[in-house]
Amino acid sequence: MDDVTRSIAAIRAAAPDFRPQTGMVLGSGLGAFADTVQPVASISYADLPGFPRPGVGGHAGRLLLGQVGPVPVAIMQGRSHYYEHGRPDGMRIALQTLQEIGCETLLLTNAAGSLRAEMPPGSIMLITDHINFTGVSPLFGESGDRRFVDMVDAYDPGLRAALQRAAASAGITLQDGIYMWFCGPNFETPAEIRAAKFLGADAVGMSTVPEVILARYLGMRVAALSIITNAGAGLDAAPLSHQQTMAAAGQAADGVRALLETYFAGQR
Ligand code: HPA
Numbered sequence: 001m002d003d004v005t006r007s008i009a010a011i012r013a014a015a016p017d018f019r020p021q022t023g024m025v026l027g028s029g030l031g032a033f034a035d036t037v038q039p040v041a042s043i044s045y046a047d048l049p050g051f052p053r054p055g056v057g058g059h060a061g062r063l064l065l066g067q068v069g070p071v072p073v074a075i076m077q078g079r080s081h082y083y084e085h086g087r088p089d090g091m092r093i094a095l096q097t098l099q100e101i102g103c104e105t106l107l108l109t110n111a112a113g114s115l116r117a118e119m120p121p122g123s124i125m126l127i128t129d130h131i132n133f134t135g136v137s138p139l140f141g142e143s144g145d146r147r148f149v150d151m152v153d154a155y156d157p158g159l160r161a162a163l164q165r166a167a168a169s170a171g172i173t174l175q176d177g178i179y180m181w182f183c184g185p186n187f188e189t190p191a192e193i194r195a196a197k198f199l200g201a202d203a204v205g206m207s208t209v210p211e212v213i214l215a216r217y218l219g220m221r222v223a224a225l226s227i228i229t230n231a232g233a234g235l236d237a238a239p240l241s242h243q244q245t246m247a248a249a250g251q252a253a254d255g256v257r258a259l260l261e262t263y264f265a266g267q268r
Helices: 003-014 031-036 092-100 157-170 190-199 209-217 242-265
Strands: 022-026 038-044 062-068 071-077 105-114 124-131 174-181 203-205 221-231
Touching: 003 038, 003 062, 003 092, 022 031, 022 092, 031 071, 031 242, 062 242, 071 092, 092 209, 105 209, 105 242, 124 157, 124 242, 157 174, 157 221, 157 242, 174 209, 203 221, 209 221, 221 242
Parallel strands: 022 071, 022 105, 105 221, 124 174, 174 203
Antiparallel strands: 038 062, 062 071, 105 203, 124 221
16 A cells, blocks of 8 residues: 555544545644634544655644534644654645545745845745756656646636635735745845845745645645745844744734635635
8 A cells, every 4th residue: 555545544543524525734823724624533644644744843743624614624733844853745745645535725924034124024925936946846756648747727717716805805915926835944145035036925834835836736726825934134123043933924914814814714
């Protein structure tokens, strides 16, 4: 049995009749969204073969199954980052498992640095497109024609419109913009931030892009939200640190929660 089959079996054993429609990945500082879920089961990644072994503070390492309003969801509390091991496909098994248990949609969240003065820490940004100039793809080593994934509208226009509608009705300002993936774990240099801005990025971060590529490869619809936790390196005087990221994301978490609750309430 492969890891996906064994992970599906573990999920079926924990929640026999549960069929999630939407998968989610909660980024740094957003763990509190789990409180909005009416839980059905919670499974440690340690019991899900091939799921990541999160090593980053603020990532719980559990798969939470439950309802958000009318929608059955499978929520990954913690993700694999490229910088933890140098493998870009660390989310491959987990995302394929979610897709095979029924998740047609994937909602990703992350913490990011802003490149725009009018998008200060605390802002929420809906990702409209990304720039991956890392030279790395989670599809390295795949064979077959499916690996040549079309990335136009990778961030699903219908989901983006639904999230914008939810933000408007919840009274939350939802900016939108382009996310540029940096490998990390070091933050960017000021010169890299100036280059990212010049290339057309609005925010920078260390996750999400490999997941989007994998999810599109798997045929899922994708949407992604960035919580702006800081200005990009050199754009203001504040020093960058993981503690600062966690604290700022925690402060914006209420807005994200309200936005997502309103979004899910509007489904079906
Ligand atoms: N750069 C990269 N990743 C990040 C940042 C940043 O400034 N803030 C939060 N995650």
